[in-house]
Amino acid sequence: MSLVKTIKVNAIKNGTVIDHIAAGKVLKVIEILSLAGDNSVMIGMNLESNKLGRKDILKIENRELTKKEVNSIALIAPSATLIIINDFEVVNKSSLEIPEYIEEHIICPNPKCITNIEDIPSKYYIHKAGSVTARCVYCEKKYLVEDLKIKV
């Protein structure tokens, strides 16, 4: 991490860094992770990035994300990098990958879809060609992922 970036967003001792979030998307990531609990959270927005031009970054102290949370974040920040920090050291770094199939995390926007009428989890197939879209297994409607409400 460069000196400039360290000054802009402080390092954390233990926890998770989500780097290379497309600029403007960090608030949606925060919403998904419901970051209103005990963890210290640091946010950087619209920072310069070699990879993206501009990026957002999120640092969450003393928290590791579940697979479900990672899948949800991948949907809205597919360019992001997930970094696990232990005692100020990077112990794991991975690129997020959009899953091809996802259960529960998407709220189907179609009010007539059975997932909004019966108490059953939504199921979506994700299509990555061109704009990332998601098709509901049940009502078969297709949506741009960026237009969907994601939950964990």
Add this chain to the structure above:
Amino acid sequence: MKNLISMRDLSKEDIMRLMDTAAKIEKGEIVPNMQRKLAALLFFEPSTRTMFSFDTAMKRMNGDTIIMSGTGNTSAKKGETFADTLQTIAQYSDIIIMRSSIEGAARYAAEVVDLPVVNAGDGANQHPTQALLDLYSIIKTQGKLDNLKIGLAGDLRFGRTVHSLAQAMAIFGAEFKFISPSFLQMPQYIKDDLAEKDIKYEEFNDIEGNIDDLDILYVTRVQRERFADPEDYEKVKGSYVLNKKMLQNVKKYFKVLHPLPRVDEIHTDVDDTEFAYYFPQAKNGVYARQAIISILLEEV
């Protein structure tokens, strides 16, 4: 094939097997026997034609049916979950055939019960048995399904039959003309599907002048209720009424299909022409549904 939920699930081979089976049943070359088999017809959304067609199909094969129409006489009203209703009815029957206004209801039913499930229409989503009987009508009149030019006219936005049919004919490389009022156009997600498969389509606002190069014109009703302003309906309704005069220059084997019920979108003067095929189409529905039930119950 374990269930029939969506045209999306069917391969070209599945469809051709269904067509072949329907033809053999119609010709009497195979006679499926459904004696001691019971189909549960669960029509949470009322329908007469589709329900009668399935009922006829089952009875023509010596099978029987139990019928539920609407939710008034079920436990759904008492707060029973949909899953419990389905699991209970599954104890009585060999196959579940269901219609619901809830989109995805049949897909969910197929997850809940071990019996074969047939989607007889789920909201504005799919109506695969109608699409299959439409395909059967097309293959009977055109001798093939490949590379035909199909016109779909009327309410293309809310009409699930035209959605299923467009997806089905896309498998066979059809070319489409979509003829509808601007606000009742084919939904974008269907057009995206067609574009992905390199299927050509054009959009028009009038039937007249746009049918001479077609093999099939599939007409659906433009419902007055869809228009916010009744005056708007009055202005456009004539553009979606097919009459005999419009048929002067159509192709030799051109046929007009309609899922029925017809209101006034096909003038009765078309009925006597060689191009009208909507009543035989309804009869084809019985053969197509016999084929579907037989294949799902592994009786052919």
